[in-house]
Amino acid sequence: MIYSRILTILVLIIVLHQANAQCGQNASKVGATCYCISGFYGPNDSNCQQCSNNTFSLQGVSNTGPSVTQFSACSYCQAGYYVTTPGTTTALPGCLQCPSGATTPNPLSQPGSISSCVCFDSNGAALSSLSQSCQCNIGFYGSPQTTQSDPNRCLPCPANYTSPIGTTNSTGCKKQLDSSILTAFLQLIITSILF
Structure with missing residues (x-):
């Protein structure tokens, strides 16, 4: 009986320890599951690699798992870049940097233009x-x-x-032309032409 209780307590301690175990490098928990952090991808939380060529991933099942590849995970351009060509199953998206003094509010995945950047x-x-x-x-x-x-x-x-x-x-900065003066002037011209 005592051995049974000790064994139950040991099992409980092991389960609690594993539940509170740390995630791998460049990974963090979402709920009770460890995923690669945004901007990284990998087959599990112990093997997270950074997206390349200014691409970006979103944390969760789309960037962590056995079937995840760089092409499937890193389908966004990181903030400050806009998408010139979309990503495919065999190619990363084309990402072009916004001009100096501008950024994109969020990572982007849809093709756009420089107008996606905001000063x-x-x-x-x-x-x-x-x-x-x-x-x-x-x-x-x-x-x-x-x-x-x-x-x-x-x-x-x-x-x-x-x-x-x-x-x-x-x-x-130049003085704006008063619209009432402009209107009166145009009326004077029209009146002189018509009469």
Whole structure:
């Protein structure tokens, strides 16, 4: 009887120890299961390898397991990169870095363009095939912030002033034409032409 109790206690200690066992390097627990952490992949939590070529994986069954390959797991581009070509079962996705001062809000898996990147400066103009660097938006001037921790450096033009995209100093802010004056002027021209 005593041996039975001791054996039960020993089994319980072993089970509890295994349940609290540490995950392998570059792995962590989700619930009670160890998985490779995001950005890594492997057949189990003891053999996690980092995704290559600026690709990224999401933690869970998609990046840890016996049938997981780099191609199946690392199907995202890491934050700060956008997807030029999607991944396949035999090729990683093509990942191109966002311009200086810009990033992608999350890892991406769908093909896109530079417009997937967002300038750190909230007063920056949207990126596009025509505008591939972070610049201050219409009505603002300055140099956009270059890191996420910097404050916004695109400052608004004074009231009733505006500026084109990319204006770097306050002298580029020009007084807006009052729409009521423009309307009156156009009415005067139309009236003089008609009569």
